[in-house]
Amino acid sequence: MSWLQTLDTRLFDFINQSLANPVFDWLMPVLSGNVIFFPLLFLLAVGLLWKGDVRMRLCVLMLLLIVPLGDNLIANTLKHASARPRPFTILPEARVFGVVGRGYVAPMTDGNGREMAANQGHHDSLPSSHAANCFAATMIVFIFYRRSLWFLLPLALAVSFSRIYNGVHYPGDVLIGAIVGAGYAGAGMAALQGAWNWFGRRWFPLWYQAVPSLLNPDPEMARSRLFRWDGDSSPQTPHSEIDQYWLYLGYLVILLTLVGHWIYLAAGVIDLSEDEAYQWLWSKHLALSYYSKPPGIALIQFAGTSLFGDTPLGVRFFAPLFAAILGVMLLRFLAREVNAKTGFWLLLIVTATPLLGVGSVLMTIDPPLVLCWTWALVAGWRAVQSDSRVQHWLIVGLAMGLGFLCKYSAAFQIACWALFFALWPAGRMHLRRPGPWLALLVFALCTLPVVIWNAQHGWITLDHVAANAGLHGRWHPTLRFFIEFVGAEAGLLNPVFFIGAVWALFAFWPQRHERPLWLYFFCMSAPVFLGYGLWSLHSRVQPNWIAPAILPMFCLMLLYWQGRRGAKAGLAAGLALGFLAVTLLHESNYIGKITGRSLPGEVDPLRRVRAWPPTAERVEAERKKLEAAGKPAFIIADHYGMTGLCTFYSPSARAALGGKPLVYCVDADRPNNQLFFWPEYRYRDHRQGQNAIYAADFLVPLEPDWFGKWLKHQTIGYADAPPPRPVNPRISQEFESVTDLGEFEIKFGNRIFRRVHLWACYNLK
Numbered sequence: 219m220s221w222l223q224t225l226d227t228r229l230f231d232f233i234n235q236s237l238a239n240p241v242f243d244w245l246m247p248v249l250s251g252n253v254i255f256f257p258l259l260f261l262l263a264v265g266l267l268w269k270g271d272v273r274m275r276l277c278v279l280m281l282l283l284i285v286p287l288g289d290n291l292i293a294n295t296l297k298h299a300s301a302r303p304r305p306f307t308i309l310p311e312a313r314v315f316g317v318v319g320r321g322y323v324a325p326m327t328d329g330n331g332r333e334m335a336a337n338q339g340h341h342d343s344l345p346s347s348h349a350a351n352c353f354a355a356t357m358i359v360f361i362f363y364r365r366s367l368w369f370l371l372p373l374a375l376a377v378s379f380s381r382i383y384n385g386v387h388y389p390g391d392v393l394i395g396a397i398v399g400a401g402y403a404g405a406g407m408a409a410l411q412g413a414w415n416w417f418g419r420r421w422f423p424l425w426y427q428a429v430p431s432l433l434n435p436d437p438e439m440a441r442s443r444l445f446r447w448d449g450d451s452s453p454q455t456p457h458s459e460i461d462q463y464w465l466y467l468g469y470l471v472i473l474l475t476l477v478g479h480w481i482y483l484a485a486g487v488i489d490l491s492e493d494e495a496y497q498w499l500w501s502k503h504l505a506l507s508y509y510s511k512p513p514g515i516a517l518i519q520f521a522g523t524s525l526f527g528d529t530p531l532g533v534r535f536f537a538p539l540f541a542a543i544l545g546v547m548l549l550r551f552l553a554r555e556v557n558a559k560t561g562f563w564l565l566l567i568v569t570a571t572p573l574l575g576v577g578s579v580l581m582t583i584d585p586p587l588v589l590c591w592t593w594a595l596v597a598g599w600r601a602v603q604s605d606s607r608v609q610h611w612l613i614v615g616l617a618m619g620l621g622f623l624c625k626y627s628a629a630f631q632i633a634c635w636a637l638f639f640a641l642w643p644a645g646r647m648h649l650r651r652p653g654p655w656l657a658l659l660v661f662a663l664c665t666l667p668v669v670i671w672n673a674q675h676g677w678i679t680l681d682h683v684a685a686n687a688g689l690h691g692r693w694h695p696t697l698r699f700f701i702e703f704v705g706a707e708a709g710l711l712n713p714v715f716f717i718g719a720v721w722a723l724f725a726f727w728p729q730r731h732e733r734p735l736w737l738y739f740f741c742m743s744a745p746v747f748l749g750y751g752l753w754s755l756h757s758r759v760q761p762n763w764i765a766p767a768i769l770p771m772f773c774l775m776l777l778y779w780q781g782r783r784g785a786k787a788g789l790a791a792g793l794a795l796g797f798l799a800v801t802l803l804h805e806s807n808y809i810g811k812i813t814g815r816s817l818p819g820e821v822d823p824l825r826r827v828r829a830w831p832p833t834a835e836r837v838e839a840e841r842k843k844l845e846a847a848g849k850p851a852f853i854i855a856d857h858y859g860m861t862g863l864c865t866f867y868s869p870s871a872r873a874a875l876g877g878k879p880l881v882y883c884v885d886a887d888r889p890n891n892q893l894f895f896w897p898e899y900r901y902r903d904h905r906q907g908q909n910a911i912y913a914a915d916f917l918v919p920l921e922p923d924w925f926g927k928w929l930k931h932q933t934i935g936y937a938d939a940p941p942p943r944p945v946n947p948r949i950s951q952e953f954e955s956v957t958d959l960g961e962f963e964i965k966f967g968n969r970i971f972r973r974v975h976l977w978a979c980y981n982l983k
Contacts, residue, residue: 226389226390227305227309230309230312230389231309233382233383233389234312234382234383234385238313242383243315245380246315246379246383246384247315249376249377249379249380250315250348250381250384250386260794263278263281263282264791264794266278267279267790268787272429272435273362273435276429276432276435277359277363280362280407280410280432281358281359283406283410284354284403284406284407284410285351285355285403287406288350288351288406289347289350289351289354292350292398292402293345293347293351293395293398293399294347296344296345297343297344297345300343300344300345302342302344302388302391303343304342304343304387305386305388306385312385314384314385314386315383315384315385343386343387343391344388344390345392345394345395345398346378346381346394346395347395348377348380348381348395349381349387349391349392349393349396349399350395350396350398351399352373352378352396352399353374353396353397353399353400353403354399354400354402354403355370355403356370356371356373356400357399357400357404358407361404361407374396378392378395378396407433411432411433414426414432418430421463422463422466424463461557461558462558464553464558464559464561465549465550465553465558465561468545468558468561468562469546469549471545471562471569472542472545472546472549472565475541475542475545475578476539476541476542479537479538479541479578480531480538482579482804483531483535483538483579486530487804487805488530488804488824488828489827489828489829489830489831489867490530490830490862490863490866491580491582491827491859492826492857492858492860492862492863493582493859494519494533494534494580494581494582495862495866496858496859496861496862496891496892497511497515497519497581497582497862498519498523498533498862498866499861499893500515500516500892501516501517501519501520502875502876503516504516504517504520506667506668506670507667507668507671507672507679508671508892509679509682509889509891509892509894509895510679510682510683510892511583511625511626512624512625512626512668513623514620514624514625515581515582515583515624518581518586518624519532521536522534522535522536528866528872534579534580534581535581536581536585536586537578537580537585538578538579540588540589541578543589544588544589544769545565545568547592548564548565548568548592548769549561549562549564552564552773556777560777560780563776564772564776566793567776567789567793567796568772569796569797570715570793571710571712571715571772571800572709572712572796572799572803573710573711573762573765573768574768575800575803575804577765580827582762584625584762586620586625587621587624587625587627587628587766588765588766588769590617590621591617591618591628591742591766591769594614594617594621595738595742595769595770597610597614597617598614598635601613601653601657602638602642602645602648602738606648606653607653608653608656611648611652611656611657612653612656612660614657615656615657615659615661615664618631618632618657618660618661619661619663619664619665620664621766622661623664623667623668626679626683627746627763627766630745630749631742631766632658632661633745634743634745634746635654637744637745638737638738638742641730642734642737675895678889695755696755699754699756699757699758699759700751700754702754702758703750703751703754703759707764712795712796712799713795714788714795715772715792715796718775718779718788718792719771719772719774719775721775721778722775723744723748723771723774725778726740726774726778733777735777736777739770739773739774739777740774742767742770743767743769743770743771744767746764746766746767747764747767747771750764802823803824805824806822806823806824807967818970819969819970819971819972820970822969822971825972828966828971829965829971829972830863830866830867831867833863833864833867833915833964833972833974834863834864834866834867834868834871835867835868836964837853837864837911837913837974837976838853838868838870840911840959841911844909844910844911844978847909849907849908849909850905850908851908851909851910851911852880852881852882852905852908852910852911853910853911854882854910854911854913854949855882855884855913855914856884856913856914856915856946857883858883858891858892858893860883861881861882861883861893864881865880868880868881877898878904879899882901883899884912884946884949885900885901901982902952902982905982906983907981908981909978909979909980909981909982910978910979911959911976911977911978911979912946912956912976912977912979913974913975914974914975915972915973915974945958945977949977949979952982953979953980953981953982953983954980954981954983955980956977956978956979957977957978958975959975959976959977961974961975962974962975962976
């Protein structure tokens with residue numbers, strides 16, 4: 219097959235060098251990628267989905283489903299499997315244009331010489347993803363609009379040609395990419411049509427009669443029959459039947475989202491966060507409670523890792539599952555109390571909210587708290603009805619109690635109930651019955667593990683929570699924290715939904731007597747959201763603290779804005795903006811593909827969950843060097859989160875769990891994290907006379923002109939050497955001598971994600 223490689227190389231040389239001219243030197247990099255291409259494409263897609271007919275909408279949906287999946291699952295898989303180097307890496311005479319060429323660096327390897335997954339794909343050449351995506355899109359649009367071929371085919375050919383001219387692909391890469399892209403596009407459309415033929419006939423027969431063919435829909439027939447995209451039913455169609463369709467559609471969204479999240483986690487796109495790794499250590503030391511949190515998160519991680527091992531999927535398995543259970547709960551609740559269509563739109567809103575999207579994949583204490591809070595909300599509405607039974611209140615108490623065992627802020631729901639009874643006179647009759655008081659008793663019983671543990675440990679959690687809330691310091695009135703709070707929540711809740719929800723919190727008030735369900739949602743959210751907003755005038759409030767209030771706020775928002783002028787436009791804008799934001803939060807590399815310039819690692823939104831395996835590898839490598847001198851060596855991290863991450867991602871440290879740990883957190887004289895309470899983590903009691911590597915993670919602040927500096931020095935690092943780092947004074951006191959090993963740049967791909975400073979510490983006193 220060498221003659222094919224020779225032919226490919228000669229064709230590459232001809233296009234890349236012989237056809238060189240100033241016009242192409244300017245035009246070809248623009249065709250390969252420019253800043254305005256994806257924003258324009260995004261706006262066009264939103265416009266067609268909003269104002270287009272059935273054919274246009276189906277075409278856009280096919281593009282959104284097939285092209286990204288084909289790129290990630292097929293084109294990139296083939297690219298990694300072929301491992302063909304890009305031409306500019308082996309042909310010194312190649313002329314290179316564009317980000318791929320300019321940003322190329324040699325791949326990083328792990329301790330066994332294998333290339334790390336973070337770098338794979340940055341320099342693999344076969345097939346060309348640009349060609350695959352362009353021809354896939356051309357194939358899809360051609361199926362719907364035959365005349366589009368006159369415009370899209372030349373454009374696809376031009377983009378594919380630019381990849382060769384720019385020196386980043388061989389002609390063979392482009393040809394195979396075009397064939398692969400057109401192939402998976404055609405196969406994907408056929409598969410979707412087959413699925414619609416099977417599911418549509420059984421689950422959505424009325425919709426199927428209106429649109430039997432997804433690939434060749436008749437807009438006039440869809441309009442003339444009963445199918446209308448606003449969800450209204452025709453006079454001949456019972457409302458309950460159409461409502462059932464929205465319920466099925468909601469179930470389908472929940473199922474696809476659940477499976478998608480599990481696939482995303484299994485693929486290892488992101489690493490564990492500091493809190494996840496730290497709480498993973500808790501799951502190895504089950505207890506009634508912990509220094510800063512109740513026992514729920516440790517039990518959840520224990521269950522997940524028991525099923526799937528000590529893997530990221532094992533740690534996070536229940537996060538997507540909790541999100542799916544939450545979705546089913548809300549969908550059925552709104553379908554019963556309002557209609558299924560409202561429940562379906564709430565699912566989409568939740569999916570398009572960045573803070574909730576993050577909670578669907580990261581296993582922190584917030585997902586189980588939000589699940590239990592919402593469970594208590596749903597059960598509570600049934601409990602306040604006139605025909606409720608005691609068992610309904612017992613469920614409320616259990617849900618609130620389990621929520622408390624996940625996060626202490628679940629206790630705020632008691633204040634929410636108090637406000638509801640104060641504002642809704644009809645509900646106060648329940649206070650004369652045993653139900654609410656039994657619920658309070660069940661809640662109190664659930665708090666016993668935390669109370670017992672704290673009684674045994676000097677009520678240390680109260681001191682910790684008070685410090686987090688800023689109760690130990692004097693109050694200096696300032697708007698700084700309030701502005702931070704509003705800005706953070708507006709971004710994380712989606713600006714459109716944030717404005718709509720806050721507006722509804724106040725605007726619904728005149729209707730509170732006629733709309734008890736609206737009032738209920740207000741009472742289950744306002745004390746938390748508005749309470750933290752007011753507290754931000756005193757101290758800094760973390761953005762995730764209002765998590766349990768989000769869903770009742772959104773429920774109130776949907777009910778208030780339903781049928782109002784501009785509501786549909788706002789919903790469309792919010793969903794479009796939200797889906798884009800959530801996508802970028804799941805894979806920030808798309809920012810580079812969209813803009814043509816990747817963000818610096820220091821400001822990448824996924825910095826907290828990336829480049830931890832190479833970080834642990836670097837620290838472990840220095841430990842082994844120190845141990846080779848003939849004396850046992852261990853690791854001390856400057857933060858409990860880094861202790862957990864270095865343990866999780868270091869095979870040697872993970873193997874040491876259950877005995878003498880290999881990774882510790884710097885010692886303290888008083889409790890400041892959970893490790894203080896575990897005797898085996900007091901290295902001064904077990905490691906006398908040994909050596910250690912002390913590791914500290916530093917985020918180098920970017921200068922005010924970081925953007926210009928980054929453009930000038932991307933992939934090279936900072937022009938100036940990092941400033942010298944003083945070692946922790948406690949470390950200097952605990953060891954006879956300390957040697958500065960310097961600062962190590964940890965990269966993800968070709969970007970610096972963190973700088974880890976290491977010191978060699980000799981002879982623990």
